Amino acid sequence: MPIAVDIDVxxxxxxxxxxxxxxxxxxxxxxxxxxxxxxxxxxxxxTLAALCEVLECQPGDLLRWEPGNADDxxxxxxDADAEVDADEAVRGGGRA
Numbered sequence: 001m002p003i004a005v006d007i008d009v010x011x012x013x014x015x016x017x018x019x020x021x022x023x024x025x026x027x028x029x030x031x032x033x034x035x036x037x038x039x040x041x042x043x044x045x046x047t048l049a050a051l052c053e054v055l056e057c058q059p060g061d062l063l064r065w066e067p068g069n070a071d072d073x074x075x076x077x078x079d080a081d082a083e084v085d086a087d088e089a090v091r092g093g094g095r096a
Contacts, residue, residue, distance in 0.1 A: 003064070
């Protein structure tokens with residue numbers, strides 16, 4: 001995936017453990033590990049804001065874009081199109 005997660009870097013700079021961060025942010029250590037290890041497909045803005053508040057940083061300190069291969073980009077675009085279709089269906093205007 002072309003989005004890299006640098007939570008480890010900020011944890012090291014703040015001398016904070018994963019468990020402490022998870023506790024202070026209000027998420028489980030397992031969910032933080034999924035995010036930290038780059039396996040998450042999405043992150044809520046409220047979670048990102050809480051991470052930034054606790055770590056005293058900006059979103060760009062935690063997330064960065066890295067060019068990936070074309071297959072990753074195509075998969076991400078297809079996922080985004082499916083989400084838009086589903087959202088439109090919920091509102092009654094879509095085809096999903």
